[in-house]
Amino acid sequence: xxxxxxxxxxxxxxxxxxxxxxxxTITTFLxxxxxxxxxxxxxVALAAPLAxxxxxxxxxxxxxxxxxxxxxxxxxxxxxxxxLFLQVxxxxxxxxxxxxxxxxxLAIIGLLIxxxxxxxxxxxxxxxxxxxxxxxxxxxxxxxVVVAFFFCNNMSxxxxxxxxxxxxxxxxxxxxxFSDPTLVPRFLHFIASAVAVGGLAIAVYYEHRRxxxxxxxxxxIKYGCNWFTIATLIxxxxxxxxxxxxxxxxxxxxTLAGKLFTVSLYGSLALAVISVIQAQRHRVYPAVGWxxxxxxxxxxxxxxxxxxxxxxxxxLADLPVAPQYSPMIVFLIFLILAGTLVWWMVKTVFxxxxxx
Amino acid sequence: xxxxVWQLDFAGGGLLIAVMAILHVYVSHFAVGGGLFLVLTxxxxxxxxxxxxxxxxxxxxxxxxxxxxxxxxxxGVGIWFTISLLNPAATSVLIHNFVFAWAAEWTLFVAEIVAxxxxxxxxxxxxxxxxxxxxxxxxxxAWLSLFVxxxxxxxxxxxxxxxxxxxxxxxxxxxxxxxxxxxRTFLAVMIAGLFGFMTATAQKEPGLxxxxxxxxxxxxxxPFVFLLASAWWYRAALPPQLEAMVFDRIxxxxxxxxxFIVCSPLLILGGLLMAVRTPSAVRRSLAVVMLIVGLIxxxxxxxxxxxxxxxxxxxxYMYANSLLKEELPAVQQVGILKSxxxxxxxxxxxxxxxxxxxxxxxxxxxSCHSIGGPLRDMRKRSxxxxxxxxxxxxxxxxxxxxxxxxxxxTDEEKEALIFFxxxxxxxxxxxxx
Numbered sequence: 001x002x003x004x005x006x007x008x009x010x011x012x013x014x015x016x017x018x019x020x021x022x023x024x025t026i027t028t029f030l031x032x033x034x035x036x037x038x039x040x041x042x043x044v045a046l047a048a049p050l051a052x053x054x055x056x057x058x059x060x061x062x063x064x065x066x067x068x069x070x071x072x073x074x075x076x077x078x079x080x081x082x083x084l085f086l087q088v089x090x091x092x093x094x095x096x097x098x099x100x101x102x103x104x105x106l107a108i109i110g111l112l113i114x115x116x117x118x119x120x121x122x123x124x125x126x127x128x129x130x131x132x133x134x135x136x137x138x139x140x141x142x143x144x145v146v147v148a149f150f151f152c153n154n155m156s157x158x159x160x161x162x163x164x165x166x167x168x169x170x171x172x173x174x175x176x177x178f179s180d181p182t183l184v185p186r187f188l189h190f191i192a193s194a195v196a197v198g199g200l201a202i203a204v205y206y207e208h209r210r211x212x213x214x215x216x217x218x219x220x221i222k223y224g225c226n227w228f229t230i231a232t233l234i235x236x237x238x239x240x241x242x243x244x245x246x247x248x249x250x251x252x253x254x255t256l257a258g259k260l261f262t263v264s265l266y267g268s269l270a271l272a273v274i275s276v277i278q279a280q281r282h283r284v285y286p287a288v289g290w291x292x293x294x295x296x297x298x299x300x301x302x303x304x305x306x307x308x309x310x311x312x313x314x315x316l317a318d319l320p321v322a323p324q325y326s327p328m329i330v331f332l333i334f335l336i337l338a339g340t341l342v343w344w345m346v347k348t349v350f351x352x353x354x355x356x
Numbered sequence: 357x358x359x360x361v362w363q364l365d366f367a368g369g370g371l372l373i374a375v376m377a378i379l380h381v382y383v384s385h386f387a388v389g390g391g392l393f394l395v396l397t398x399x400x401x402x403x404x405x406x407x408x409x410x411x412x413x414x415x416x417x418x419x420x421x422x423x424x425x426x427x428x429x430x431x432g433v434g435i436w437f438t439i440s441l442l443n444p445a446a447t448s449v450l451i452h453n454f455v456f457a458w459a460a461e462w463t464l465f466v467a468e469i470v471a472x473x474x475x476x477x478x479x480x481x482x483x484x485x486x487x488x489x490x491x492x493x494x495x496x497x498a499w500l501s502l503f504v505x506x507x508x509x510x511x512x513x514x515x516x517x518x519x520x521x522x523x524x525x526x527x528x529x530x531x532x533x534x535x536x537x538x539x540r541t542f543l544a545v546m547i548a549g550l551f552g553f554m555t556a557t558a559q560k561e562p563g564l565x566x567x568x569x570x571x572x573x574x575x576x577x578x579p580f581v582f583l584l585a586s587a588w589w590y591r592a593a594l595p596p597q598l599e600a601m602v603f604d605r606i607x608x609x610x611x612x613x614x615x616f617i618v619c620s621p622l623l624i625l626g627g628l629l630m631a632v633r634t635p636s637a638v639r640r641s642l643a644v645v646m647l648i649v650g651l652i653x654x655x656x657x658x659x660x661x662x663x664x665x666x667x668x669x670x671x672x673y674m675y676a677n678s679l680l681k682e683e684l685p686a687v688q689q690v691g692i693l694k695s696x697x698x699x700x701x702x703x704x705x706x707x708x709x710x711x712x713x714x715x716x717x718x719x720x721x722x723s724c725h726s727i728g729g730p731l732r733d734m735r736k737r738s739x740x741x742x743x744x745x746x747x748x749x750x751x752x753x754x755x756x757x758x759x760x761x762x763x764x765x766t767d768e769e770k771e772a773l774i775f776f777x778x779x780x781x782x783x784x785x786x787x788x789x
Contacts, residue, residue: 006697008358008444011452014524023459073425073469080433081462087440087451095359095444102362102441106372109434116426164360168700173362327456327524331463338463341493342470348486349478 001168003161004313008092012322017089019328021303021316024085029299031078033197033292038071039144040198044227045122046137060220061133063205065126068119068140076112089316090306096164097157102173104150115143145191152187156180159309185242192235193295199227200279200291207284225279225287232276239269250308257311261304268297357679357687359444360698361718368722369731370662373438377662378655380431382547385540385654387424387468388502389548391495393575394420394475395488397552400571402484408564414479416555421476423551425469443723445678446512446669453518453527454508461504464497471497502540504528510536512670513661514594519672535590542583543654546623549575550650553630553643566633573631576646580624594664598671602664606759608732609663615656622649666724667754667761675761677720684764691766692716704768713776716769720761727781738777746774 013020045064048057086094098105118140122133129136156177157163166175177183203224206217243251243265251265252258275290307316364372394417401409440447451458471494478487507528511518518527552572559565591599602609626646630639669676679687687695693702693712696719704712717725717734725734741749750770754762763770778784 006360008697011448013452014455020455070473073429073473076429076433077462077466077469080465081459083436084451084455084458084462087448088455091444091448091451092358095440095448098437099360099362099441099444106434106437106441109376109430109437112433113427113430116430117422120422120426167360167698172360173364322522324524327454331456331459334460334463338467338497341467341497345470345474345490345493348490349474349482 001165003164006096006164007161007313008096010092010319012320013088014322014324015328016321017316017319020085020088024082024089025299025303027078027081027085028302029296031075031082032295032299034071034075034078035148036194036197036295037201038068038075038198039141039148039191039194040196040227040231041071041201042068042119042137042141042144042198043195044198044202044224046134046141049134059217060202060223061137062126063217064202065119065122067205069116069123072116072119076116089319090158090310093158093161093310093314094154096161097154099173100157100164100167100175101150101153101177104174104176105154108147108150111143111147115140115147118143148190148194149187152183152190153177155306156183156186159306161313181245182242185238185245188238189235189242192231192238193298196228196231196235197291197295199224199231200284200288203228203279203282203284204288221282221284225282225284228279228287228291229276232272235272236269246305247309249311250305252308255308255311257304257308261301261308264297264301264304268294268301271297357445357683357692357696357719359678361722362441363718363722364729365727366729368726368729369724369733370442371726371729371731373435373442374659374662374731376431376434376438378651378658380428380435381658382651382654383424383428384432385502385544385547386420386551387428388495388498388541389544389546389575390420390424390551391472391491391498392545393548393552395491395495397568397571398484398488398491402488408561409568410479412555412559412564412568414476416552417472417476417479419555420551421472425472429465443669443676443678446674449670449674450508450512453522453524454511457504457508457524457528461501464501464504467497468494468501499541502544503537506537506540507533509661513665514598515671515673531595532590532593535586535593538586539583539590542579542586543657545579546576546583547650547654549573549577549627550643550647553639553646557636557640557643562636565636565639569639570631573627576623576627576630580620580627584620598664601666601759602660606663606666608759609660612656612659612663615652616660619649619653619656623653666759669723677723677761677764679720679761679764684762687764688762688766691769692719692764693769695764704766704772709772709775710780712769713772713774713780716765716773717776720764721773724760734777735781738781741778743774743778746777750774 041064045061045068048060051057118136122129122136122140126133153176157175160177160180163177163179201224203221206220206224209217210221249255250258251261253262271290271294275287275294278284278287278290394413397416398410398413401407401413436447471490475487475490475494478490507530510532511527511530514531516526516530517523518530549572552575553569556565556568556572559568591603594602603613623646626642626649630642630646634642665671665676667675668681669678672681674680675684683695691703693699693704693715699715699719701708701712701715721734725732725737727733728735738746747770749757750763750773753760763773765773
């Protein structure tokens with residue numbers, strides 16, 4: 001069967017695809033950063049007690065626990081926007097892949113609710129948990145990893161319409177995509193990246209405190225930087241594995257998408273190397289800047305790979321457009337107003353001098 | 357017809373979305389009304405110079421945050437996930453037409469999260485005035501979220517002139533936008549009172565408890581007359597044909613209508629009882645009962661609103677089974693199996709009647725009917741009908757049975773569907789005329 005027959009007809013988009021792709025890329029980047037901090041710091045909270053007695057590692061774990069629910073809230077929130085823009089641009093692929101793995105896809109909601117409440121329990125009942133604490137952090141990490149695995153599967157099925165024909169041989173709603181050779185390295189690439197960024201987030205937090213005159217957490221700056229360095233170094237071979245199993249058309253330098261992918265990939269690689277060097281010198285803020293750059297370039301690379309994968313079937317420029325720009329302008333006004341309010345609230349609370 | 361089908365059988369007929377949506381709608385209305393409750397209760401505490409009330413606001417904020425931020429947010433995402441699995445074509449229409457409304461709502465969601473976290477975090481850390489402003493920002497953003505989402509939800513019921521001009525603004529500010537917005541706002545305020553009972557009745561100090569419970573009763577009772585007025589306005593805003601369909605012609609909605617009507621005086625009575633000084637255990641139990649009555653109340657309303665769209669999912673545009681109204685004649689001519697992209701069979705074959713029938717059922721009936729499940733069970737209905745009865749029902753769809761989409765298939769496909777419903781589904785070896 002010709003898979004192109006199965007691809008649903010897209011609905012018209014209201015503005016030029018470039019605006020939507022831009023918003024998709026930016027919001028995916030924000031989501032990935034938040035997701036990395038969430039999963040990575042949860043991994044550190046799980047592993048840290050193994051490195052020493054509770055008197056030593058307890059303050060770090062408690063601090064991570066305090067922040068986890070908030071990071072989780074923003075991870076979910078920042079996930080909503082890219083999911084929206086993904087549906088607008090690639091809905092015909094995304095809805096199909098979601099239905100093919102519907103059981104797992106819908107399970108994500110239940111898993112996230114359990115994880116979120118587990119994060120709150122870890123935060124609010126930290127002292128009472130005792131030995132159960134490690135089990136709880138283990139469960140949080142496991143659940144987040146499972147959610148990430150389901151997401152990787154959906155993205156994999158979405159961009160490979162030739163795999164869709166399995167629908168006709170049964171297993172409706174319960175398909176995973178193990179036959180995609182990129183699935184496992186892609187998934188591991190994300191996990192290693194999350195662990196690295198989680199470590200760096202810890203270093204940033206304690207660096208910020210140090211700059212405010214609280215030097216009690218100085219050892220965690222080095223600790224977080226080490227997590228970042230080791231996980232990033234582990235991620236290099238995983239990344240090359242991922243690159244090695246990508247089909248040649250994805251990085252074909254004769255196509256525009258292939259060229260842009262190559263530039264983004266090597267740009268990301270270079271920035272990751274610089275960020276590791278900075279982290280090893282414990283220059284935390286520059287390391288963060290370079291690491292964010294690396295993640296942004298990797299986000300771009302990811303978009304170009306998707307475009308290359310779907311190229312035989314679909315091009316963004318082919319999407320029908322029914323122009324209506326005024327709603328986009330209203331959205332931008334909302335964005336500015338909401339951003340202003342957020343800035344005012346954060347400034348008011350965190351720069352408050354005293355209780356009045 | 358454009359997408360594959362998630363064959364749910366027992367959970368078919370929209371059970372998943374019903375469960376997810378009702379729970380979410382209840383909590384999300386609390387997220388709006390509860391925001392107003394927080395700031396006005398804080399104002400009360402400041403006005404009465406009562407630190408106990410302010411301490412209560414802090415405790416209630418924690419409860420509010422844990423419920424709305426976790427369960428409310430995720431079931432909201434869950435609705436999105438569920439509708440895209442059960443009716444991707446309609447979801448795609450909503451997403452593509454209103455992408456920037458959703459995006460604007462997302463910016464409000466960001467501000468809501470920051471506001472409620474900071475509101476909770478900053479008790480006693482900043483001035484009362486600043487704290488209240490953050491509370492008001494939360495409420496304003498939450499209500500504006502309702503404003504946006506309300507437009508999209510009611511677009512599905514009354515798309516108005518969008519059907520002719522395709523304009524975003526016509527779709528958003530559709531004929532039932534304003535009455536629905538007022539109705540939901542008053543409902544949100546009442547729900548804030550219902551959830552307020554839960555925390556107020558848990559207060560240990562009797563004086564504080566009584567003060568707060570009476571305050572919550574006011575939240576439940578005061579908006580009630582406005583709720584009824586906006587419900588009347590909502591009904592009046594419906595196009596006459598749609599009004600007749602909702603209130604007279606769809607048999608399945610009468611039960612929800614009765615539940616809504618019965619729960620109204622129950623809420624009033626419960627609110628009055630709560631305001632009277634009764635033993636703590638009685639009040640606590642009554643608070644739980646009231647919360648359940650509130651869930652039934654909003655659940656009944658949502659069932660009426662959702663059911664009122666039938667046979668469409670987007671009124672006069674797309675049928676509940678995802679078939680576009682304008683595509684119906686063409687599909688009827690060539691058949692369902694040839695028109696659907698994701699059909700196993702392309703034509704009805706004599707030796708595969710049951711398979712073809714099931715395929716047609718999945719493509720055109722499963723969105724409203726379950727097989728052996730609690731919602732519009734087709735096995736039960738088929739068992740009550742003979743072959744001739746089934747033939748009559750299928751032919752009457754869209755006309756004598758106006759709440760069902762017209763059957764989109766050919767005569768052979770109708771025969772295959774009847775074979776599936778009468779033979780395969782009921783496991784009958786012989787046809788029974």
